[in-house]
Amino acid sequence: MSKLVENLRNIFKIEELRDRILFTIALLAVVRVGAHITLPGVDASLLAEVIRSQSQNSLFALYDLFAGGAFQNAAVFALGIMPYISAAIILQLLGAVVPYFRKLQQEGEEGRRKLEQYARQGTVLVAALQAWGVSIRLMNMTTPGGLPIVPEAVKGIGFIISTVFILTAGTIFIMWLGEQITERGIGNGISLIIFVGIIARFPNALLEEFQMIKTGSRSIIEELLIITGMVLVVALVILVTTGTRRIPVQYAKRVVGRRVYGGVTQYIPIRVNAAGVMPIIFAQSVMFLPSTIITFFPQSESLQEFAANFNYTSFWYSFIYALLVIFFTYLYTAIVFNPQDIADTMRKQGGFIPGIRPGKNTADFIDNILTKITLPGAIFLAVIAILPGFMIRLGVSPTMASFFGGTSLLIVVGVALDTLQQIETYLLMRHYDGFMKTGRIKSRVGY
Incomplete structure (x- = not known):
């Protein structure tokens, strides 16, 4: 334990490393805050009731894993970083079958920059399509008692447009935060955003286990x-x-x-x-x-x-x-x-x-x-x-x-x-x- 404490002290003795770690923590905190801000027009209390009644054995649960719980909260960061990951995976797969993308993968730093630019552009398209699907799903979601989580007065083209715009902008902002962490922080920003979203579930897991001990x-x-x-x-x-x-x-x-x-x-x-x-x-x-x-x-x-x-x-x-x-x-x-x-x-x-x-x-x-x-x-x-x-x-x-x-x-x-x-x-x-x-x-x- 004393060795660990000494290493932690050494970390904060190095000014550059200390600044990078604090910068990373600050940006990850922004991501977690955005995961709990519900989209305009969505009733958060009714949404929580729907979540409790739904099964976790679905693609939505898998998606929510990468979004750090933001998806089930219908938050402004509901799409998380998944559109960027999807675009990057698509480009990687294209590199195996399309000569142009394969050539870019072999061009070193210049090719990497072009692929990153394509990934950013693909992220916008993927995020917009997914945001449109999320808006339709939210308008069709009801509680077990039949109450819609999006009021009838709010439903319509206006809700769809605003939801698509907010969710797409949220994904682009998270992508930018990840790039800033990679450049000015410590670790891979995109990976750390996913990492923190997963770790955020651990306290709830411990609480559930404690409740099981408490109840006998x-x-x-x-x-x-x-x-x-x-x-x-x-x-x-x-x-x-x-x-x-x-x-x-x-x-x-x-x-x-x-x-x-x-x-x-x-x-x-x-x-x-x-x-x-x-x-x-x-x-x-x-x-x-x-x-x-x-x-x-x-x-x-x-x-x-x-x-x-x-x-x-x-x-x-x-x-x-x-x-x-x-x-x-x-x-x-x-x-x-x-x-x-x-x-x-x-x-x-x-x-x-x-x-x-x-x-x-x-x-x-x-x-x-x-x-x-x-x-x-x-x-x-x-x-x-x-x-x-x-x-x-x-x-x-x-x-x-x-x-x-x-x-x-x-x-x-x-x-x-x-x-x-x-x-x-x-x-x-x-x-x-x-x-x-x-x-x-x-x-x-x-x-």
């Missing part, structure tokens, strides 16, 4: 076992997230003038979980589609019966969900990691893998390792994805169970590690010990 439905020993299990799961996620397979690459010596280049051995780090959190997001989107569609047909008894039997705590839901996660892990890894490009780059730079011929043989060798190392990563992601549903069946509250795995845990761990690494870099640059004096965050410091 769970003992203190059982609660301690649950917390211990959560710590172990987080430790495993950190282990897999930072786990890599290093492929040695030898560079031949070259003499240019009086200088000698090359002649050293470097490594290509292939992550066990190269796809990150994206396979779970894609799989969740597919699995939530049926329940989302069913919410639009509340009068259909057969559909409601199907929804009751095919919920996220059932065996078949977990089985299909796990298979989808494994499938999307391989698919997304194949999109973001191209062994042929790596082999071509190595050959141009005079590098080679010892014992492997350059060119196609090198690409096949890397692809073989990638295929083998992706399998345990995919299985681990599948287990993490279905773990929250398993914990709910054991009696853990749904809010607390979400921190046992799934999208929430992977995002929290990934963002925390990246931010911690940036802070440690500042400390080491000023000759202070980092948070991990004897073992830094491997595979993130570099090789």
